[in-house]
Amino acid sequence: MNENNNIGNRIKFLRESEGFTQKDLALKLGLKSETAIANYEAGYSIPKDNIKLKLCEIFNCSLDYLMCKTDIRNYDKDEQEFRFAYHKEMEGLTDEEIADALRFYKEMKKRVEKDKK
Numbered sequence: 001m002n003e004n005n006n007i008g009n010r011i012k013f014l015r016e017s018e019g020f021t022q023k024d025l026a027l028k029l030g031l032k033s034e035t036a037i038a039n040y041e042a043g044y045s046i047p048k049d050n051i052k053l054k055l056c057e058i059f060n061c062s063l064d065y066l067m068c069k070t071d072i073r074n075y076d077k078d079e080q081e082f083r084f085a086y087h088k089e090m091e092g093l094t095d096e097e098i099a100d101a102l103r104f105y106k107e108m109k110k111r112v113e114k115d116k117k
Helices: 003-017 022-029 035-042 049-059 077-090 095-116
Strands: none
Touching: 003 022, 003 035, 003 049, 022 035, 022 049
């Protein structure tokens, strides 16, 4: 199965899981007809980058998920923190140092969010 077909299958899965017709999705993307959607889903073409980004917004998914690079639809806060901690562990930190780094990260994030208000 080629890469175009994998992406097409993902788009079809997302569209159907939201209950959209091809025409519905085409309208949400600002396309003139559903032909482009049918072509994406059949693997005949790949969406342009701006369409890929719109698809991610519509389906609340990451670009990696849309492009079949991962099966995780959208990384949530806990997943991001886990990835941060895992990355630090790879640099040779102990579990305690990872916990400290994660606490520091959370504190800094709170401060940034507070400063935005």
